[in-house]
Amino acid sequence: MTQLPRKIHLIAIGGSVMHNLAIALHEKGFQVTGSDDHIRNPAKDRLARLGLLPDEEGWFPERITADLDAVILGMHARKDNPELAKAQELNLPIYSFPEYVYQQCRDKQRVVVAGSHGKTSITSMLMHVLNYYNRKFDYLVGAQVEGFENQVKLTDDAPVVIIEGDEYLASPLDPTPKFLHYHHHIGLVSGIAWDHINVYPDFEDYVRQFDLFADATPKGGTLVYCEEDDLVTVICKKERADVTALPYEALPAKVIDGQTSLVLDDQKYPLQVFGHHNLLNMSGAKTILMRLGITEPMFYEAIQSFRGAANRLELLAQNGTTNVYKDFAHAPSKLKATCQAVRDQFPDRRLIACLELHTFSSINPEFLKQYAFTYTAADVPVVFYNPETSRRKQMHVLTESDIKAAFEEPDLKIFTDSAALQTWLEQQDWTETNLLLMSSGGFEGLNMQALADQLTKPLAR
Template sequence: MANNKVHFIAIGGAVMHNLALALHHKGYLVSGSDDEIFEPSRTRLAAYNLLPAEMGWFPEKITTDLDAVILGMHARNDNPELQKARELGIKIYSFPEYIYEQSKDKQRIVIAGSHGKTTITAMIMHVLKTHKRKFDYLVGAKLDGFETMVQITDDAPIIIIEGDEYLTSPLDLTPKFLHYHHHIGLISGVAWDHINVYPTFEEYVKQFDAFADSTPKGGILIYSESDDLATLVADKPRPDVQAIGYSAPKHEIVNGITYLLTDKGKIELEVFGKHNLKNINAAKNVCLKIGITEAMFYDAIKTFKGAANRLEILGRGKHNVVFKDFAHAPSKLKATSKAVKKQFSDRKLIAVLELHTFSSLNKEFLSQYKDTYKAPDEPIVYFNPETVKHKRLEEITEADIIEAFDNPKLNVFTDSKKLEEFLFSHDWKHSNLLLMSSGNFGGIDLKKLTSHVLNQHA
């Protein structure tokens, strides 16, 4: 299939540009368009001469010699390139449909769930790579040792896919994970998210039910048995589907290091937290079904350092650690902050959460944060009122945040400069800093902040 010609509408997206790179590496002729492309997509596309010469949509790029057009979620239904592709009768795929098209003859393992799916996918990939197994993949974060977030080859027998429940494309309002047609499916947990597309909790849960129902006869469904909703979804009787539950393994924490207690002895880990321990058992259950033994799994998992932005260590000093995490949904916030506090129980924990996503800035959704931010000694919430306006949401106030979180210790900032001043004037003796956001904290220089925290009492 080399020299196939494909065009990407909205090539700058996180997964879209990675799929473009993967197809380029496979020998395809790749072109693309977008109306804005940010870093790191811009530099990575430019390195392979795939960056569009100018921003915008150009119907003349859509020609009859194209084998496929791949449509990103960022493109609108009235996109002029999309309209031209329809007129010419060119096959149009969303990226999940195209991933399936490219992996029809492979064993497909799909990792789904409201939280933990990137880390579980990354753990499986790390184990397979350690043992030099051939595999393709799609993962939602940049991982050490992997050049791209997508790899598609002709000879890999399996593909490991992080399956997102968000909508597929402007033409297809079903969740992405339904398009992969898994043989082995995993549900790490279910906690309401994406309120903009699933306005009710019931509607959201229904998507995971559909995912579980799509497990084929002879297929496997792995689920977190400590998550009530994942259990409810996975426990439903399904003919000839093997359901396997998992929970956190036995472990101990000694001097800030977590050890797995296994039949093979104590295994020292680079990661920590109950959620990560559960993620390890999730990954182990998948690996055991694809030819990895327990001994092989433990040998590899001890060197797993985590995925980017998932309890990523920005800096470590004698008395402090600065962490950055993607956590923003209530369940992620609770799990991440509890994990850091438990791991370093003798240190003060100052945590900063930026409300940045559509759900987290939605006044109706805010009540979901009640009792999720109790672990830190000093919990802080930052949000930018301009972001709320930009997303065309109802105005929220500091009082709304305080009422929703129901935490008397909570400090709320709406000005990033004041937040920065507060953090720089803080006494960081025997204190850890946890930064949680999918945004950038209003442009605060995190490198400079990390250096200040670590060096203040060095």
């Protein structure tokens, strides 16, 4: 008798990870439907190509039927969502996306990468090296990675799954951090720096989640950690019965004429990425891969062709004297590390760096103080902040003096209009000068690629 495909409905299908999960389940042969009250690109086009885009936006309880095998609840939905209420009324199995990913990966070796920063890059490195050697594996990653069409892959036959483990809440019904639902065999903690103040208003509570993650390492499991982070080291060095704790530190490297190379045993391995934080990320990835049967020589061969995940120090354009990068950096630790990476890679070039404040944490007046002295590596530090962002989130509207006082940067330039920011950038002298655009948003519609192309156009002769 032919088995019917599993019927899955995703509430808030338009989310970054949710729409990728929908695609992965569709590719696995499941019958997938979904709803959302607002679906933007790239999710909209990607869902449409596969026939998964809802006919209209909104919530429709009639789409929740008794023959559904599961309902997956996205974080964008509210507790009073009418589709959720119907699913509860019908007593259907309701999962957060990390819970459902675990259900699909219960029989696999699960590798989970956690940390306030670096987890996307480390996960991408793991994927790149395993793919380089044609290893079979499933994955979940928070950014587009070169060589991979989707951000989620779930199959029946892959023996291992590589998961980027987020500390944010699993769903509107479940305040548990996502990374605790994956039940890792090999776990990694890259670093801890306070974030997500809207759900962890207390720093100690935020740190506690990583303690719980480390404690969840099973007997016979492996806990990999960055020993350059004192807080991570305290948590991960704690004695845990039958758990192997493996510390890592940055791999040795040199920067010569703008090119970073790993230097080991008189051998040089030129890299496509740079920065101390990426040398740390590589070391963490190597430590995990050696537990998965990848030798050191194999790792060094493969990592040379890794060009980074999307929006992670991504090179938009360049000429002989100017490079323009965009980066997902928005938290204080990420801002500091990213600026320092560009400074170290190009010590003789001026650095103009622009940060957008738009996340709940970054525009919170109390959290804003965490940005003090994080901009020291930039020659010209710039902040973009649209007061409407605070009004939309019903938060205190920051003033320029609030921002300058928090950053402890008297020469900080502040823009509240993206057109004004673009005009100012176009007026700068870009000779021997790099630009770094940092945001998890989009500078309120600024076309970063077009700007980069404009700034690096060859001068007319």
